[in-house]
Amino acid sequence: MKRFKLINNIFGWFTFAIAAVTYLLTMEPTASFWDCPEFIASAFKFEVGHPPGAPLSALFGHFFSLFAKDNSHVAIMVNSFTALCSAFTILFLFWTITHLARKVIIKSEADFTKANIIGVIGAGLVGALAYTFSDTFWFSAVEAEVYGFSALFTAVVFWLILKWEDVADEPGSDRWLVVLAYLMGLSIGVHLLNLLAIPVVVMVYYLKKYTPSFKGVLLALLGGGVILGAILYGLIPGFVEVAGWFELFFVNQLGFAFNTGLFVYIILVFSSLIWAIYESYVDKNRLRMYVSFILAVSITGIPFLGARLLVGLIIIIGLSVFFYYRRSKISARWLNTIVMMVVMVLIGYSSYTIIMIRSSANPTMDQNNPDNLFSLRYYLNREQYPDSPLLFGSTYNAPVKFVADGNGYAPVQKEKGHSFYSLKTKKSAGDKDEYIVVGHKGDNEYEMDEHFDMFFPRMYDSNPRSIEAYKYWGKITGLPVSYEYCGQQKTDMKPTFIENMRFFFNYQINFMYWRYFMWNFSGRQNDMQGNGEVEHGNWITGISFIDNLLVGNQEKMPSQLKENKGRNTYFMLPLLLGVIGIFFLLYGGKSGIEKFWLIMLLFLLTGIAIVVYLNQSPYQPRERDYAYAGSFYAFSIWIGMGVLGIIRLINKYLTKLPRTVTAAIVVVFCLGVPALMAQQNWDDHDRSNRYTCRDFGQNYLSSCKTNAIIFTMGDNDTFPLWYNQEVEGFRTDVRVCNLSYLQADWYIGQMKREAYSSKPLPISWDPKDYEPGKNEMVEVDSLMPSLDVKTAYNFILSSDPQTKIQGQSFIPTNHLFLPVDAQQVIKSGTLPASRASEIIPQINFDLRRGVSRSDLMIIELLKENNWKRPVYFAISIGGEYLGLKDHFELTGLTYQIVPVGAKGAGVGVNTDELYNNMMTKFKFGNIADPKVYLDETTLNMCHSHRAMFVYLIGDLIKKGDVVRAKKALDYCNKVIPGSTVRHDFGSLHLAEFYYMLNEPAKGNAIMDDVANDCVENLDWYLSFDKSKLGGLSDQINQNLGILYQILRTCDQAKQKNILNKYLPRYTEYTKRLQI
Structure with missing residues (x-):
């Protein structure tokens, strides 16, 4: 056993070293696109990023940034933090696999044979390295995002509960659970994904402490779900919610200064927790113990699910009744452990105090300005983002519900949710502190007709583009639904529940999860974002006859797709190894079956459960595979188990072969799987020496x-x-x-x-003019032909009731104009004096039915700026x-x-x-x-x-500036060469310019590149079955159009070489397509 532990530790750190070196060598040396630049800025100066924030990640990122030799190296240090977190994730994955494998095949000290040790260590190596080089995890490991740090928490939590399993029956084993709770609390300050491990933790606890039964497993699952919900929907929002009640009472009712209620609340929370810990520790008075426990749990906000007071009161009463009837069977030790775990979660969660503290300092990046409890609640709940329905809601074509009123029909306003509070603006120094209501959740939202409600709605987005995708993925025909709309009977087609589920399986499960899964364990077509097209972002295998069926003839595939660095093929070997691992556990006796279901639970919670919860609509801004990295982590454990499955299979049929030799050979061969993944993935995960995000950002500013x-x-x-x-x-x-x-x-x-x-x-507007709920959308009414901006804005901001419609501001014209001060334009250098004759007298704005506050601010800025x-x-x-x-x-x-x-x-x-x-x-x-x-x-x-x-x-x-034109043209092709940034339709202009500048050879080279791509694309498209050609019509027409434009341009420029080369092909295509 001691020898095994030593070997296990050595190889664990060996896998860490491989992962760390890989990630440090391939990470981006500066910021990456999307959220990474914001996270780096947030870490460097402790600024407030987008909701719900990641304060703990910022803390650690800031620590690493302190080691940068100058500001230009801050990004690489923060990236290094993510890389090392990811490498530590691999370390704990290795130890998790070896722990589980040991439990399955080693039952006693006598089983620690060389063959078994080689098998267990080999399983850990293969599974951990497969995840190291997997597409999704490697992508997140080399940039300053939160997913590497979050993955580390998941890995450590899973590993810790397995370590607890070894000492569960020893005195003091509860401390492992307390540490787990602390890590869970800390992870809230990184990403909520880690909380999905809670049901797995509960299941491990159940399997260790109780004799498994069907009923027991269901209760354990229910218990895990309850704990997850208690933290996710109870403690996280509830703590801030209850603190807000105290703050309102002390400030608005008693007249104390801001934050008085918050400090009182914190004191009461920790006083009640300390009391509960003391009473459950001494266990001298059961009544006091139960009262202190219920008080401690209640005051932290856990019972108030979704910040609902009534729900909280019902739960508290129910808990009290439960304690009364079960008083003789409730363990003081358990109550003590629970309270200690709540304390640890709160201590970890306290990283969010950084958000309020830093926001109060008014940093330059301060998103949502969460400097008080109420703006922090808004920030934590991500209330600026729209909600998507989960279990019940409307379909995409649901009409707004109208009811008759005195003036005709009016839309039915949704029931208002909780209030939004803001600090009242003081008019004098003597005014007392006060919070005022500035709106409610659900303001400006309307009820939809209930005839279009559906259980488990998956198709809810009314964006026309999304609707087209719903019809495609769900194959919608619908059923007629009759409803009343403004006093008239109407009939529309509502998607059926079967069509709803078809979209769920075809798009959300298959396209937005299974496709990503197969990217990691089978192969990836290319790195272009896919929306269902045959040529973009699909999964492949590397096995020709399978890929021909999936994504068309591979031999005729265009070179731009073949040469795409994101094209990776693993021949389904990681998938096959994982499937073998599944069967190995299922046929591994009681221990193997238990381990299978633990991994399956983690796999489903971090995969399919997230799919259901996110309820994603079509046409996402980018690929979302990073959300399911935890699911791929779980599958990598099965990959490791596959090594043991192959060893067992060979030992069963080749009995004469020494088991140590068998194990060694199998491990060596199976290591070829992660080696293949590394070889395939390296070129499209190696971001070293790439500075595009930083440089392109500077180019915006330099413009x-x-x-x-x-x-x-x-x-x-x-x-x-x-x-x-x-x-x-x-x-x-x-x-x-x-x-x-x-x-x-x-x-x-x-x-x-x-x-x-x-x-x-x-901007001259007073804060009271743009406070929440005021002038967020200003209606336009064509009462006047036109108004200058200054007069119109005075009208909007006037307090005269005659300038309002039902108390709301409006603009009495749909045409505004902004007079231009020509002298100021010249004086400020906006235009040189030589262009004075071009200056127009005014700038006109044609308004639509409503003007958003954002657009109002743009016009306001132009008015006040006056070209300065x-x-x-x-x-x-x-x-x-x-x-x-x-x-x-x-x-x-x-x-x-x-x-x-x-x-x-x-x-x-x-x-x-x-x-x-x-x-x-x-x-x-x-x-x-x-x-x-x-x-x-x-x-x-x-x-x-x-x-x-x-x-x-x-x-x-x-x-006529030919010299500079030629210089710019050559420079363009030098800094953005066609060899790395493939020429496309936009490059045809560059070729035309070369023709104009009498350099036809360079122009022909560009034309030939683009034309050749068109020909290859068309040859590939036309190799598909006729049944699929309809879905490729847009691509075919686009490529034909480009080829026609090339031929037309070359004909006008008298470039016969290109014309003679591609005109016959164009003619062939038009004949085949009967155009």
């Missing part, structure tokens, strides 16, 4: 003049900019303003504060930009608003500024290096940069 304001919208045009400013101190004079946040009162307040060398945004500071929109923002598009001039990755242009003029180009920015300021993150991995997100950004070059070169040629 702006000094002291500029830039409007952004999404993660990838906001977070990289924040990272550059907050961490690397780059262009802190530019104020980044995210339009999706500008709707919120807290964000407007932050924009009115100075940030580094950036002055406050020129340059204002930009990021090119990545979609839409019509409030009709400002006609006044845009391209300067890089931004459009500057300038008072020139007429309606319908479109976007202009500031040629000199664009040239200077792209040729001298822009960085390209090593994208020209063929060794640097460029994923789809990065490539999209690369294509955006190439498109800016097209605008620049086209404008230079138009103006």
